[in-house]
Amino acid sequence: MMGYMLGDLPSFDPHNFSQLRPSDPSNPSKVVPTTYRPTHSRTSPPPDQVITTEAKNILIRNFYQRAEEKLRPKRAATEHPTPEHGCKQPRASTTWS
């Protein structure tokens, strides 16, 4: 039963851990990695990738969105006559109210 459940465990590279022998449990691993000290310029992010949250309040954003929607259907109606689009908006607006 268990053998079946534990069978065929994934192997990405059969070499990984192939030469690892269990160490003395009273003797923990002691290898210490180098501590990274970045001094290069690419530690700073690209200027357009410094992310902030939009300042607009959710309520204000929704007012604007609804105002836009009120204007939009005149044009949208001709371009996208699919009813699906129309029915989604009111439902979205009910989530916050």
Add this chain to the structure above:
Amino acid sequence: MSTWNYVVTAHKPTNVTHSCVGNFTSPQELNLIVAKCTRIEIHLLTAQGLQPMLDVPIYGRIATLELFRPHGEAQDFLFIATERYKFCVLQWDSETSELITRAMGDVSDRIGRPTDNGQIGIIDPDCRLIGLHLYDGLFKVIPFDNKGQLKEAFNIRLEELQVLDIKFLYGCSKPTIVVLYQDNKDARHVKTYEVALKEKDFVEGPWSQNNLDNGADLLIPVPPPLCGVLIVGEETIVYCSANAFKAIPIRPSITKAYGRVDADGSRYLLGDHAGLLHLLVITHEKEKVTGLKIELLGETSIASTISYLDNAVVFIGSSYGDSQLIKLNLQPDAKGSYVEVLERFVNLGPIVDFCVVDLERQGQGQVVTCSGAYKDGSLRVVRNGIGINEQASVELQGIKGMWSLRSSTDDPFDTFLVVSFISETRILAMNLEDELEETEIEGFNSQVQTLFCHDAVYNQLVQVTSSSVRLVSSTSRELLNEWHAPSGYSVNVATANATQVLLATGGGHLVYLEIGDGTLTEVKHAQLEYEISCLDINPIGENSNYSHLAAVGMWTDISVRIFSLPELNLITKEQLGGEIIPRSVLLCSFEGTSYLLCALGDGHLLNFQVNMSNGELTDRKKVSLGTQPITLRTFSSKNTTHVFASSDRPTVIYSSNKKLLYSNVNLKEVGHMCPFNSAAFPDSLAIAKEGELTIGTIDDIQKLHIRTIPLGEHARRICHQEQSRTFAICCLKNQSSADESEMHFIRLLDDQTLECISTYPLDTFEYGCSILSCSFSDDTNVYYCVGTAYVLPEENEPTKGRILVFIVEDGKLQLIAEKETKGAVYSLNAFNGKLLAAINQKIQLYKWMLREDGSREIQTECGHHGHILALYVKTRGDFIVVGDLMKSISLLIYKHEEGAIEERARDYNANWMSAVEILDDDTYLGAENNFNLFTVRKNSEGATDEERGRLEVIGEYHLGEFVNRFRHGSLVMRLPDSEVGQIQTVIFGTVNGAIGVIASLPHDQYVFLEKLQSNLRKVIKGVGGLSHEQWRSFNNEKRTAEAKNFLDGDLIESFLDLSRGKMEEVSKGMGVSVEELSKRVEELTRLH
């Protein structure tokens, strides 16, 4: 004055909070990335196991760690979000082996209530957006554009206020989250939402499921083709998707971590609160889920994170015990477990309490921690420096030098130990009984002092005395050849290797001899302008028997020179500066780099890198090791060569990651050392110290040594008693049976073996809260006092506790007296021969009274009300410093005449305290629950009562660690005559298993280091573009303020890790030479 403080980590955090696996460092390489609170570690999976690549400090406490693969990338990127609402996306550049910041940002909102259940950060499996749940009722979206660049973030209102978990669902055409939440009737449900990126809003998702297990706490999204989500509860596990619902009952347990095994999501490893590891299998047919199965695999450390690595090997990251590398075996072992532990990684966290003791009575502190929790609880003995384990020792006064010799060239072991005195030389050798006894080497002159000895080729030995060089057969021990110093000259210093001898006589004569088979040939002679003080020709080139370079130290002009051999041509001359002559020079090689070490008569050591082809000396650095002359010698341990510096402060010099490190040897003063690798004492050292010759083995060469004593239960308080040579601990054991879930004990341990020798069980519901070793006035006995609390399920705060007084008799805890209290005894202190207790909101003083029948009792003397909960108390003289649950620090005074305790001053800030300490009479140190440190000062000179009644905040700093305890003391041997020895230090222990040191510096040193810190900020950048200044700024719910009167020693000491070019950049900014800077920083590293 303890105003100016330097905070440095002696032991980095080890609590593993997150881990993930992916192709981070190259498309072909598989990496394990582990988060340890404020650091990440990048490991590489190899045939030999996990190979640590890099330890990366992060300027923040890591809240989220995720690997993801943006469209069109061959490698994974790493997303990290910190608790202070910063995030960054990192990419590995394999060409330069650097981390590149792809994006970073601030995701904090001005208004919002931080979530109670921690921060959630998730990435859409199709990489359309990053989702964050940081504040109640808000879901933050950071969208990706089609090139994988991040765009401005926005918030969406989330109706569910008590969110337990959120995950992205796989296989949805629109990004879809599943939310596990609790409603206002405490029922738990899941709900799905589609994220409409354009509309910046949620759209009702494809399904929801109400009324789940009351303990449902974890969502596991299932990848295609099955999709859907697993909802893990305390009694059931449920699989849920738009068109399927399957559930299985489980044994009651709290699942703390999961790891996905298969890419198709059909198997998962689940780790529970008791450290049991289960395998959960989703059975399916034709991509339709047919059921769930769960099986117990075995026991591990209590997991906080589980990562399946490769070939049945799994990483178990733990917050409560050591992390582990385990293998899942197809067949169970004798105990029925499928889990085999391959390796373990030390974790000291959570350090709940610790004490500083000098067990070996050598003037050096060791920290003994209460570490870990539940079944993974342990004691850890943490010791700095390298210990010598004495094997044998004899009394021998006046040793002037020591050398070991072999009886034949190819003998792997040393036979002879040559010990030189002022007017004779004695030879010791191992006899057949493996004892050291005196012997003779007939060819040696034993009537005089030996200046140098060495094994030579062709089974020969060389002895240099002031009058001659003697070449002796190591087999017949007879003299084969002798070179005599010219008449009127005597040899002052000499050195040799297997084929060469270099010596100096008075008048600055340098003589070079070569050793043949029975021959000694004077090859070259040179006259230098001054006397020679020391020499070395240790071969570090390709030929291990022959050196092409000679290092020579000079009197008068105080220089060190490099000569070529055999020509004796001067190649390099380096002025050492100052007036102190070099006393010992040594050419040596560490990790493939050649160095010249040059020790001065005042305990300073210079080191240079040596260019082996042209003899050039570069990268000069200076450190102070002690105050007395140093003698340098190489030795080997575990096939690696290190250098032993004998002096008043013996030090081992070694190299790690291409950096020279200096580790204290735990001996007081060493005159001479030589390696002595005999069959009976392999890999040993012979050490001449304080009229004694000792043979001993040496510890592993590393800075901190940690000994683990597993308890199988959770130790919460520890205290040492010098007189009985014992430790006492308060601990609790979780019973396996459910009805009586915990039992609390006081245990007595031998302080050498750390074995439990006596136990006192506490009552049902009674917790051990505090412990103290003390004595009382008019009583010579030393007692253990224990403060307890009865923690009843129906009470919010304990209303009853006890103070128990024990004496140790015949290795047993004997209860002498007890006193009931009206609450939990959170703290106990010895105070003016009395006992000072903190009991709920009160500080209470007790007298130790003799009854008429001769027995003792605790009697109430006086008290002080006015705290919310007085949790932490420290005293000094008549002053009492109290750390309150939420009212920061207050200062009380005990008035003897009135027999009363009064409040003198308080800090009016609302800090929730986690530890306090008294730095000096006027300055107190506090740690609080937003991971800050601060100092306050008593204002005795204030003009008004109001001013005098206020503790002024003088220092603030964000440590980023939760401190559970401060203790005065030092991890290193303190030399009273050294500059560093004057510095007062406080040690702290944290939840993450970090041990740190706070050192109070003189003002001028503080100013200097503050300038160095600001210069280093410009050169060493924060990983992910995070700012060091912001990270160290004091921060709580109410305010953020720049750090003041605390310096970040971790940043300052990283100066030593910089390349020479970057060091010079800092040096320019400081207007101080690199040599001086590295010397001053190196001194600081010796504080811990």
